Amino acid sequence: xxxxxxxxxxxxxxxxxxxxxxxxxxxxxxxxxxxxxxxxxxxxxxxxxxxxxxxxxxxxxxxxxxxxxxxxxxxxxxxxxxxxxxxxxxxxxxxxxxxxxxxxxxxxxxxxxxxxxxxxxxxxxxxxxxxxxxxxxxxxxxxxxxxxxxxxxxxxxxxxxxxxxxxxxxxxxxxxxxxxxxxxxxxxxxxxxxxxxxxxxxxxxxxxxxxxxxxxxxxxxxxxxxxxxxxxxxxxxxxxxxxxxxxxxxxxxxxxxxxxxxxxxxxxxxxxxxxxxxxxxxxxxxxxxxxxxxxxxxxxxxxxxxxxxxxxxxxxxxxxxxxxxxxxxxxxxxxxxxxxxxxxxxxxxxxxxxxxxxxxxxxxxxxxxxxxxxxxxxxxxxxxxxxxxxxxxxxxxxxxxxxxxxxxxxxxxxxxxxxxxxxxxxxxxxxxxxxxxxxxxxxxxxxxxxxxxxxxxxxxxxxxxxxxxxxxxxxxxxxxxxxxxxxxxxxxxxxxxxxxxxxxxxxxxxxxxxxxxxxxxxxxxxxxxxxxxxxxxxxxxxxxxxxxxxxxxxxxxxxxxxxxxxxxxxxxxxxxxxxxxxxxxxxxxxxxxxxxx
Amino acid sequence: xxxxxxxxxxxxxxxxxxxxxxxxxxxxxxxxxxxxxxxxxxxxxxxxxxxxxxxxxxxxxxxxxxxxxxxxxxxxxxxxxxxxxxxxxxxxxxxxxxxxxxxxxxxxxxxxxxxxxxxxxxxxxxxxxxxxxxxxxxxxxxxxxxxxxxxxxxx
Numbered sequence: 001x002x003x004x005x006x007x008x009x010x011x012x013x014x015x016x017x018x019x020x021x022x023x024x025x026x027x028x029x030x031x032x033x034x035x036x037x038x039x040x041x042x043x044x045x046x047x048x049x050x051x052x053x054x055x056x057x058x059x060x061x062x063x064x065x066x067x068x069x070x071x072x073x074x075x076x077x078x079x080x081x082x083x084x085x086x087x088x089x090x091x092x093x094x095x096x097x098x099x100x101x102x103x104x105x106x107x108x109x110x111x112x113x114x115x116x117x118x119x120x121x122x123x124x125x126x127x128x129x130x131x132x133x134x135x136x137x138x139x140x141x142x143x144x145x146x147x148x149x150x151x152x153x154x155x156x157x158x159x160x161x162x163x164x165x166x167x168x169x170x171x172x173x174x175x176x177x178x179x180x181x182x183x184x185x186x187x188x189x190x191x192x193x194x195x196x197x198x199x200x201x202x203x204x205x206x207x208x209x210x211x212x213x214x215x216x217x218x219x220x221x222x223x224x225x226x227x228x229x230x231x232x233x234x235x236x237x238x239x240x241x242x243x244x245x246x247x248x249x250x251x252x253x254x255x256x257x258x259x260x261x262x263x264x265x266x267x268x269x270x271x272x273x274x275x276x277x278x279x280x281x282x283x284x285x286x287x288x289x290x291x292x293x294x295x296x297x298x299x300x301x302x303x304x305x306x307x308x309x310x311x312x313x314x315x316x317x318x319x320x321x322x323x324x325x326x327x328x329x330x331x332x333x334x335x336x337x338x339x340x341x342x343x344x345x346x347x348x349x350x351x352x353x354x355x356x357x358x359x360x361x362x363x364x365x366x367x368x369x370x371x372x373x374x375x376x377x378x379x380x381x382x383x384x385x386x387x388x389x390x391x392x393x394x395x396x397x398x399x400x401x402x403x404x405x406x407x408x409x410x411x412x413x414x415x416x417x418x419x420x421x422x423x424x425x426x427x428x429x430x431x432x433x434x435x436x437x438x439x440x441x442x443x444x445x446x447x448x449x450x451x452x453x454x455x456x457x458x459x460x461x462x463x464x465x466x467x468x469x470x471x472x473x474x475x476x477x478x479x480x481x482x483x484x485x486x487x488x489x490x491x492x493x494x495x496x497x498x499x500x501x502x503x504x505x506x507x508x509x510x511x512x513x514x515x516x517x518x519x520x521x522x523x524x525x526x527x528x529x530x531x532x533x534x535x536x537x538x539x540x541x542x543x544x545x546x547x548x549x550x551x552x553x554x555x556x557x558x559x560x561x562x563x564x565x566x567x568x569x570x571x572x573x574x575x576x577x578x579x580x581x582x583x584x585x586x587x588x589x590x591x592x593x594x595x596x597x
Numbered sequence: 598x599x600x601x602x603x604x605x606x607x608x609x610x611x612x613x614x615x616x617x618x619x620x621x622x623x624x625x626x627x628x629x630x631x632x633x634x635x636x637x638x639x640x641x642x643x644x645x646x647x648x649x650x651x652x653x654x655x656x657x658x659x660x661x662x663x664x665x666x667x668x669x670x671x672x673x674x675x676x677x678x679x680x681x682x683x684x685x686x687x688x689x690x691x692x693x694x695x696x697x698x699x700x701x702x703x704x705x706x707x708x709x710x711x712x713x714x715x716x717x718x719x720x721x722x723x724x725x726x727x728x729x730x731x732x733x734x735x736x737x738x739x740x741x742x743x744x745x746x747x748x749x750x751x752x
Binding site: 185 | 635638639642643647648649650651653654657658
């Protein structure tokens with residue numbers, strides 16, 4: 001931001017802001033709210049919806065506050081008669097092309113256009129309703145996302161999200177004028193194009209044109225079916241965001257209340273994905289060490305390094321489409337969600353004396369891509385669909401409200417056992433850099449017998465919100481069996497948001513970057529900024545959720561995955577050792593090269 | 598059939614492989630084979646390392662970048678008000694009857710596609726039509742049929 005200050009007045013109140021500030025931001029500084037639709041903090045300015053128009057004294061026409069930088073002496077009126085009339089007309093025009101069947105809309109009550117219509121008390125039948133004359137397409141073929149063109153207001157937040165944040169560009173603006181629409185390549189269903197199901201578009205859609213496919217009714221049916229033993233697992237990032245759905249400020253840690261709520265909803269067992277996150281660290285850490293050994297000791301040139309993480313299903317689909325030549329580099333470990341599903345219908349079933357077909361596994365995820373992942377044909381290691389239904393954080397909020405639970409007054413309770421125990425290392429899976437940090441805490445200790453040399457186990461170099469981060473950890477004083485690693489500097493990289501992932505992988509591809517281990521999360525900020533998280537999500541909110549996750553980690557007695565007693569138990573009782581045959585059968589998977597369009 | 602890969606190679610030699618080469622490539626392909634098919638859009642997106650959706654979005658925006666099959670000659674009759682008042686309907690009927698197509702369709706021999714278009718800027722000499730890049734002003738039904746016959750006799 002420029003050091004030069006510009007003086008202007010907003011509604012006759014003087015204000016000084018740095019040169020380059022928009023009228024929208026200057027007004028916000030004075031606590032004047034200007035309504036917006038196409039504007040989003042995470043995205044570039046589009047200026048196409050026009051609801052943020054304001055009056056600039058002396059200007060010929062109204063100007064868009066989101067797209068106009070301030071200038072010296074500017075006099076802005078945000079609520080003059082002209083502005084009010086224009087704004088109301090703009091909203092009414094948007095509504096004339098919008099399927100405003102609000103009571104039946106999935107976004108009812110959480111729609112920015114609906115709120116504006118409510119705020120401005122738009123009239124009925126002001127303009128001719130153009131919705132019915134249009135060819136409307138509802139694409140519900142994806143297991144993750146439903147796209148309904150009749151509700152689209154063409155603000156293009158989704159297009160900018162898919163391009164700028166994710167570097168995928170599965171969505172584009174096609175055709176023009178009254179035929180203009182947001183489209184995939186040739187209008188193909190989302191399920192048949194490069195869409196990674198990350199749901200970042202869903203998180204930013206101001207209306208109901210892009211929503212998650214909901215499985216709430218299916219989950220209620222399972223809960224109400226006396227023959228089903230319904231197990232629920234909760235992802236790390238849900239506990240620090242669920243509050244936002246239920247009236248809390250962002251960044252509130254509500255693990256205990258959430259567990260109580262899940263029990264009240266009627267789940268037979270409330271367990272934690274963090275348990276399988278810890279398990280992932282042992283499987284993935286062992287895989288990394290095995291790959292390093294093959295490369296360094298056996299001089300096996302076929303070993304694929306750098307190895308990348310595999311927890312993020314959006315990342316997996318992205319690399320399958322975009323860098324299929326790097327699929328051997330992806331860890332074969334399933335994501336914690338799928339490890340949990342496979343174990344719930346085998347290990348858990350066996351110990352509880354249940355049949356796999358009588359168990360229903362529900363996941364609460366900050367993610368829409370997890371819905372797709374659970375539907376992948378590879379994810380049936382138990383002989384059944386390992387994870388039956390995936391709900392987003394938002395859908396869990398919906399269920400809690402439907403059940404009439406007063407969340408604020410709930411007592412804390414603990415996860416059930418077993419597969420409910422976790423460490424701080426499992427919790428930080430929910431933030432970018434967390435898997436890397438968790439892996440380093442364990443791998444370093446396995447190899448050297450000592451704790452990772454960072455104060456309080458906080459590996460600060462891999463933390464933060466920088467798009468791509470690098471860290472080097474020197475390994476010294478190895479135990480005899482790991483002597484070959486002595487003196488080696490393990491080179492790591494972390495990327496979040498697929499646009500950053502693309503940059504990082506491109507650097508690896510053209511040989512300008514060399515790493516041993518790469519963590520990639522599809523969503524900005526990692527899972528805490530996932531497509532299934534509460535709306536809105538933006539930089540400030542992501543930072544608050546990240547702080548909450550690190551607090552959660554600090555507050556747990558165990559902070560290293562290999563110390564998780566239930567993880568030790570499952571290896572003793574069931575799996576044998578990390579990367580054993582049984583582990584491979586249940587906890588590992590393979591990938592598929594896909595088309596790039 | 599024109600080799601689209603060859604067209605892409607030729608254009609990228611001049612304009613490079615940046616995004617700015619997209620329009621020249623789209624135009625070059627349409628100039629040579631009259632329309633872009635799905636595979637062309639994919640080839641272009643690969644060559645410029647763009648998303649296929651983005652290439653489709655760009656092509657679909659421009660009326661003159663056709664993304665549905667077109668005949669060898671594309672006829673565009675002006676449909677705006679001056680040409681309408683000067684009798685464009687009569688011209689369209691004459692062409693439709695001669696080629697046995699309706700507006701928007703391509704003749705069975707794939708020689709002609711008949712389209713209507715917005716203003717061509719020849720309001721003073723309407724009705725007017727465009728065949729490929731050539732303008733034919735001050736049309737009558739007979740004149741339009743004669744012009745088509747000349748095209749028909751080509752090759």
